[in-house]
Amino acid sequence: MTRYSSDNSPLTELSRRGLLQFGAAGALAAVTAGALADPASAATPREVLVTDLGPGVVQFGSKSAYQFEDTIYIGSRNVEPMFVIAYHIPSGRVVGQTSIPEGRSTQSLGADPTGRYLYIGTENAAGGIPTLYRWDLHNPTSPAEPLGRAGEVRVWALAVAPDGMVFFGGREPGGNLWQFDPATREITALGIAEPTATGARAIAATESTVYFGAGNTLGGGEASKAVLAAYDRATGEFTSILPAELADDDxxxxxxxxxxxxxxxxxxxxxxxxAVIDINDPSSYKVVRHDGITTKAMKVHGDNVFFLARANNARICDLSTMTVSPLQVDGLELGEVWGMAWAQDKLHAVSAYGFVAHIDLQALTATRTELIAAGAPAEPQLAMSVTAGGGFAYVAANGAIARHSLRTGEVVNLIAPGETKDAIWADQRLWMGQYSGLGLWAYTPGQGQEPAQAAPLPSDFNRPECVTWDETNKRVLVVSLSDAAGGSCLGVYNPATDDMTVYDRPLGAGKSIPAIVAHEGVAYLGGGDTGAGPAGEIAAVDPLTGKVLWSLDPEHNAPVTGMAVLGKHLYVVLNDGGFRVVDLAKRSIVHRADISEHGGRRTNLVVAQGRVYGVSSKALFRIDRRTFELDVLVGELEGAWYGGQPHISADERGRLYTLKDRNLIRVEVPRRF
Known part of the structure; x- marks a missing residue:
């Protein structure tokens, strides 16, 4: 756990940026709308009390790490601006950093052969923003230089050839191989190896050939499987060199x-x-299969390749014998790893938890360097979810869950691998859906332990999207999507017996289920826009049998983003401003509206004190029980949500929690108001 208090340096830096520091509750500004200094409060009724609880979650999360000589260059994730830092292994210090406004994150770093420039590809595909940069390493405090933009691609992979030519690619239909020529400063699309791929995932380059890896990443069931091609730089032709054993991999x-x-x-x-392929004769290769869901963060040293097989599961493959064994060090929890390095006879793993682990493979011991303590910037991340209960509010980001004490204001960073896509407080525990492929996790405060897995889900259903509690049946319900094959499962977990029952695609083949809520022993599922049947299908399901009891078409042609039940009505919000109210007794829609003016593209719902509240990135509002009209309580939120999906939660006293920009706020609405 990482604790933050008002006197440490990361929080001092945040204070200079005009954000509230973590600390005692008395130091937080509990203010009414009329006293708030920003324009968002101007439209807030005086009776509504808004308290700014400070940055939601602060951690130097990473999404890339690249070694050049004795320095690891580490790219940040979901902070603004985006940073790339230079972590010097011998000194254990951050010796340089650069920033990219609106860069979002980077998975793609590579140095030119001279070591003068570090090239950086960013994931922000918003129109007009450059996606390729370079950093002058001779001037380690200089800003990154924008080089241009490659179509609409989110850059996922980059390599610099020995002659200095830069090749890159990423998420876009088909996945072009792109080239940047430092001499002419031109960016050129060189072609597509497989039109049905979802984008380039890996690139390596020599003087004559570019090796291009692609396939199905976040593409559902209609994209290609694994693609591995050799691009001849002289002829411009792609040739498949994919070993047959890899053909069914995603x-x-x-x-x-x-x-x-x-x-x-x-x-x-x-x-x-x-796999190991002889580049002089690609038909000559060796392959070994392992049971992990990925093979990433690879570092080749001698005849060993070190890699991550899943979160907190590092392994070693002996390339001479093609045998895979676990890399286990007592007391070391790595979580997600985005890159490894070798220096000073040790393996160095960059953890998404915000540290570098220094592993002695002979002694099987490890030490660690916290990146913020070593000089990395401390900034609030985009949030995945917000959940309140048991005296705390939890804000989840990549590899961290910030636990805010509602009594003292103390903030403690809990570690949890991957991403907590959604969570619910129930049965005196926090229940979390952990991406990617980590299933259902649980955390009980006061026991001195970090969150841990409660039950797995089938590995194919790797993306939990919504978690809820069935009070009647005393079950945790979770819906989880298969990124590769499409369609969602329904997981039903019984805490009393520690049993998880899984219903495979209860709404049909390919049908995603992004939302779920339970009421009086019935699970109400909100459908997505894939598979057969209507987009945004609303279905009632018996969670003990998986049987669909009835379903409705909301006739909005968009996925459900949030649901809530109050009295005899099921409230449903859908992408792009759709709002429906279903009479559960009549099983019919009794109200339809477009709430995009306040709801934005996505909205979420919660019930508190006998009322239904909603939140979007724009506003927090209340829904009238009789007319179903919206009453905006807090406007201009500009909530900084990862992926754009907002969250709202209520504690036992009915107080509401969500984000304003990257800060956690509490909203108190009088019962009689």
């Missing part, structure tokens, strides 16, 4: 060139591969 995940060997890692929810 995607190529990483590529590494070591001499005449191309080391290949794949990702696949039912087991992945490591």
């Amino acid at each position: 995607t190529i995940r990483e590529l590494r060139l070591e001499g005449d060997r191309l080391v290949v890692g794949t990702a696949n929810n039912t087991g992945s591969h490591v």
Whole structure:
């Protein structure tokens, strides 16, 4: 756990940026609308009390790490601006950093052969914003130089050839191989190896050939499987060099060139591969399968390749014997790892928890360096979810859950691998849906332990999207999507017996289920826009049998984003401003409206003190029980949500919690108001 108090340096930095520090509750500004200084409060009724609880979650989360000589260059994730830091292994200090406004995150870093420039590809595909940059390493405090934009691609992979030519690619239909020529400063699309791929995932380059890995990442059931091609730089032709054993894997995940060997890692929810290909004769190769869902963060050293097989599961593949074994060090929890390095006879793993682990493979011991303490910037991340209960409010981000004490204001960062896509407080525990492929997790405050897995879900259903509590049946309900194959499952967990029952695609093949709520022993599922049947289908399901009892078409042609039940009505919000109210007794829609003016693209709902409240990135509002009209209570939120899905939660006293920008706020509405 990482604790924050008002006197540590990261919080001092936040204070300079005009954000409230963590600390005692008395130091937080509990203010009425009339006293708030920002324009958002101007429309807030005087009776509504808004308290700013400070930054939701602060951690230097990473999404890339690249070694050049004795320095690891680490790219930040979901902070603004985006940072790339230079972590010097011998000194254990951050010796340089650069920033990119609106960069979002980077998975793609690579240095030119001279070590003068570090090239950076960003994931922000918003129109008009550059996606390729370079950092002058001779001037380690200089800003990154924008080089241009490559179509609408979110850059996922980048490599610099020995002659200095830069090749990159990422998420876009098909997935172009792109080139940046430092001499002409031109960005050029070189072609597509497989039109049905969802984008480039891995690239490596020599003087004559670019090796291009792609496949199905977040593409559902209609995209290609793994693609591995050699691009001839002289002729401009792609040639497949994919080993037959890899043909059913979802995607190529990483590529590494070591001499005449191309080391290949794949990702696949039912087991992945490591392959070694002779680049002089690609028909000559060796392959080994392992049971992990991925093969990423690869570091080749001698005849070993170190990699991450899933969160908190590092492994070693002996390339001479093609055997895979676990890399286990007592007391070391790595979580997600986005890159590894080798220096000073140790393996260095960059954890998404915000530290670098220094692993002595002979002694099987490890030490760690916290990146913020070493000089990395401390900034609030985009939030995944907000959940309140048991005296705390929890704000989840990548690899961290900030636990805010509602009594003292103390903030403690809990560690949990991956991403807490949604959570619910019930039965004196926090129940969390953990992406990717980690299933249902639980946390009980006061026991001195970090969150831990309560029950797995089938590995193919890797993306939990919504978690709720069935009070009648005393069950935790979770819906989880298969990124690769499409369609969602319904997981029903019984805490009393520690049993998880899973219903495979209860709404049909390919049908996603982004929302769920339970009431009087019935689970109400909100459908997505994939698979057969109407988009946004609303279905009542018996959670003890998985049987669909009835369903409705909301006739909005968009996915459900939030649901709530109050009295005899089911309230449903859908993408792009759809709002429906269902009479549960009549099983019919009794109210339809477009709430996009206040609801934005996505909205979520919660019940508190006998009223239904909603939140979007724009506003927090209340829904009238009789007319179903919206009454805005707090406007201009500009909530900084990862993926754009807002969250709202209520504690036992009916107080509401959500985000304003990247800060956690509490909203108190009088019962009689």
